[in-house]
Amino acid sequence: xxxxxxxxxxxxxxxxxxxxxxxxxxxxxxxxxxxxxxxxxxxxxxxxxxxxxxxxxxxxxxxxxxxxxxxxxxxxxxxxxxxxxxxxxxxxxxxxxxxxxxxxxxxxxxxxxxxxxxxxxxxxxxxxxxxxxxxxxxxxxxxxxxxxxxxxxxxxxxxxxxxxxxxxxxxxxxxxxxxxxxxxxxxxx
Numbered sequence: 001x002x003x004x005x006x007x008x009x010x011x012x013x014x015x016x017x018x019x020x021x022x023x024x025x026x027x028x029x030x031x032x033x034x035x036x037x038x039x040x041x042x043x044x045x046x047x048x049x050x051x052x053x054x055x056x057x058x059x060x061x062x063x064x065x066x067x068x069x070x071x072x073x074x075x076x077x078x079x080x081x082x083x084x085x086x087x088x089x090x091x092x093x094x095x096x097x098x099x100x101x102x103x104x105x106x107x108x109x110x111x112x113x114x115x116x117x118x119x120x121x122x123x124x125x126x127x128x129x130x131x132x133x134x135x136x137x138x139x140x141x142x143x144x145x146x147x148x149x150x151x152x153x154x155x156x157x158x159x160x161x162x163x164x165x166x167x168x169x170x171x172x173x174x175x176x177x178x179x180x181x182x183x184x185x186x187x188x189x
Contacts, residue, residue, distance in 0.1 A: 011161075015170050018160055026174055029139055029155050030181040036111045036137060037182065038189075042074040044106060044136075046098045046127055047115030050168050051141075052079035054115055054175065061179040070187045076105070078127070098127035108135035115171065116140075117164040119147020128152045141174070143167035 033043065043062060045055035055077040062075035078101045079085070088100045106112060112131035116124040119142035128138055132152060140149045140156035143164070150156045157174055159167040 011163075011166055012169060015159065015161060015166055016173070019170060019173060022157065022174070025155065025157060026177060027181070029157065030178050032137055032139065032155060033111060033178065033182050034185045036109060037073050037186065039109060040074075041107070041109040041111065042076065042105075043111045043113060044076050044078055044102065044131075045113040045115070046078040046101075046124065047141075048121055048123065050164065051115035051117065051171075052077075054141075054168065054171060055079045055113070057172075058113065058175050058179065061176075062182065066176070066179040066183045068183050068187050070183060071189070073182065073186060078102070078105075095122045095126055098123050099130040102127050102130040102134065102136075106131050106134045106136050110134075110136045111139060112136045113139040113141070114149060114153075115142070116147070116149055117143045117167045119144065119149035119158070125149060125152070141171050 045058050047055045056079055059075040059077040062073040078098050084101065085097050088097045092100060102112065112128060114124050114128050125148050128149065131138055138153040140153035142149050142156060143159045143161055146156050146158040150158060159170045161167050
């Protein structure tokens with residue numbers, strides 16, 4: 001097939017048809033988020049590039065609202081503090097930009113939600129390792145076989161694809177479903 005538009009759409013369609021088979025995993029991730037938030041823990045989200053944008057998107061849906069009015073849920077994207085990111089990057093190196101924040105913010109029972117399409121981003125891996133040391137629960141969103149990230153997670157959603165754009169498209173569908181599930185739980189609480 002020579003038409004990149006049609007090929008891209010067919011590839012996306014294949015992944016959309018794959019996604020319903022992941023519902024049990026997504027429900028488990030949703031339950032982990034609900035349990036942590038119900039116990040007054042926080043959710044910290046991180047990633048690089050498009051995954052950084054997704055981290056901010058998820059945090060906004062949780063602390064603001066997705067579709068329903070309900071109380072604000074404590075969610076923080078570790079991708080947004082430019083002064084912190086740049087000072088940590090300058091003083092410690094780019095591989096430490098998230099782990100240093102995790103060291104200062106994350107407490108036992110909190111959730112660290114790490115997004116990495118490869119599952120191998122050094123700064124994401126270091127952040128997850130720091131979160132594990134702090135007894136946080138880890139959610140991974142990745143692609144392929146999950147890379148180095150998957151075995152470090154309590155639950156890991158791995159999109160069955162090699163290309164970052166397709167992986168991120170399905171990540172977005174999945175995290176919107178999760179935000180809806182969490183929001184419905186807290187609507188009247």
